[in-house]
Amino acid sequence: MQISILGTGLISSIGNTIDESFQSLLNKQSSFKPITRFPSADFAQTSGGVISEEIEESLRERYEGDLALAFIKEAVAEAIGSRELPEDTGLLLASNFALLETKEWCWRERLDVDEIDTETFDSQQYFIRNLQNDLKLKGPLAHLSLSCASGAAAVSLAREWLLAKRCTNVIVVCFDVLTEYCWCGLSNLRTITTDTIRPFDINRTGTIFSEGAAAILLSSEEGTDAYAYLASAATNNNAFHLTAPLKEAEGSRRVMAAALNEIELSDADVELICAHATGTTANDLTESVAINNLLKHRKVPVLALKSTLGHMLGAAGLAEIVMTIEAMKASQLPQLNSLQEHDPACDINYVGDENKSTSCSIAVTNSAGLGGNNAASVLSLNPIEQNLSMDTQVGLVNMAWVLSGEIGQGKELPKCPESNDELADFSVKPYINTVKGYLDPSGAFALAAASLALNGAELSNPSRTAIISATQFGASKSAYEFYDQMIGKGHRYASPMIFPHGYSNTAANLVAIEHGFSGPHYVFDTMESIEEAWWTAQQMIKRNLADDCLFIVYEAADPRALPDSYSVTNGALCFHLSQNGGELPELTSTSNNAGLIASILN
Secondary structure: OOOEEEEEEEEEOOEOOHHHHHHHHHOOOOOOEEOOOOOOOOOOOOEEEOOOHHHHHHHHHHOOOOHHHHHHHHHHHHHHOOOOOOOOOEEEEEEOOOOHHHHHHHHHHHHHHOOOOHHHHHHHHOHHHHHHHHOOOOOOEEEEOEOEOHHHHHHHHHHHHHHOOOOOEEEEEEEEOOOHHHHHHHHHOOOEOOOOOOOOEOOOOOEOEEOEEEEEEEEOOOOOOOOEEEEEEEEEEOOOOOOOOOHHHHHHHHHHHHHHHHOOOOHHHOOEEEOOOOOOHHHHHHHHHHHHHHHOOOOOOEEOOHHHHOEOHHHHHHHHHHHHHHHHHHOEEOOOOOOOOEOOOOOOOEOOOOOEEOOOOEEEEEEEEOOOEEEEEEEEOOOOOOOOOOOOOOEEEEEEEEEOOEEEEEOOOOOOOOOOOOOOOOOOHHHOOOOOOOOOHHHHHHHHHHHHHHOOOOOOOHHHEEEEEEEOOOOHHHHHHHHHHHHHHOHHHOOOOOHHHHOOOHHHHHHHHHHOOOOOEEEEEOOOOOHHHHHHHHHHHHOOOOOEEEEEEEEOOOHHHOOOOOOOOOEEEEEEEEOOOEOOOOOOOOOOOOOHHHHHHO
């Protein structure tokens, strides 16, 4: 089987199409403009990678609703072009924050009038299903959130769908919009520089974030008019720290190596690297070491596209994939922007202060994100066969639950609790070995359920233990509280400790860190059903990508962040799957507003 790339799309702060964006990369066009969409005067950095006011106005006129949805539709339209897609085409989305404009509107309603309009809330909660209907597609459907590794992780999962022959075509689209909430949170984490992005520069001081959407159309059909090929992809987790990189970026080295090993390529086959290259002191240094360790210090050209594109959050990984393809096709490697003085500690062959004309046919892209999430892809201009076995047996070792009225573990799930006290007095301390200064309830529930499911077992190979998780409402308590602080106290007083715990993927990341599980990692977010996540958990073992897998479903919905008509049963479930386990339970769910946990147990 070959996985062809049939089309790509991109809307960014430097271009409204693939061609415009690539020419801007070659011309070193600046991505950053003064932010006028929300009050920005009291931020240390008042410029970001926002699209122009004229383009924003045009998009809002053509598309109703959230600007993120307009980005998605523009990028998808370019990737599809004039093609007619079969009904069974899969649709896979990924982002950091989903439709954050609409979420902020709902939170503001709660603060101002103590009420959230249900129709407005539903428009962001179920937008992926609505988008699928608009595109007239009936294939597999999912939305991932793995912080800034989301884009590349989505490509990895799309590849799994195609390898398993669940569909023959997949549209992947990854996106994010800059809003007051995310700019405040990322500023307070001190990741945003007051200068500009200077990857691998000795005076680099941080990154600057951008917005937009990238899309790619993948196909396993024979005889397609391929533009390029997705040879391989992989994900993992550092299992180290929420915000600090692992020494020598070993997680990044491992994920790039895993993507190569999947198709029996070696480091000697790599002709080009597209680095994550955020311009932060720690990332660029450790990533340089990871690249050298991967390539055994063999020097190949290294792209640092964020120096011009900016850091596109959840869209970054896919934007860099599609721009790397353009560079290979054109035999033109875009130069690094804003470099003043090379950091000798970053001893790699990055493309410097001028474009480089060279021929490359195999490239590796590297992406990383908050929570220790990593993803990598292998791109090729020539077809590479991918006939991978999927016959490893998968079974249930144990399951556990943290629910209102019952906390425990065993081989059969309890009935759905009739009451919902939200586990307000729950303490995670008996279930973990580390001290946590702050935890969102979603993290507490997930950590406890995982520890109970493991039942004291120490798995023999943590690097081959996967974590697949799913949530419908994410970490709404922390997200809402950060927004409340931002509006009530001002930008500078919103807690940087709370902000990263408002990410939907943080709960699963904390489980990886607590137990040292650094295998494949996917987080399913803002979804109507759990079937795709459950399928993925089994796929990790069937494909022999993992020896063990924790499948975790968690919910900690804060009533303040939901319409009053919503009723959610909070808690967590964890299933320990293994190559040597018993009979699997059948998990299905239905679309309702009772919450993910309740829909599993009913």
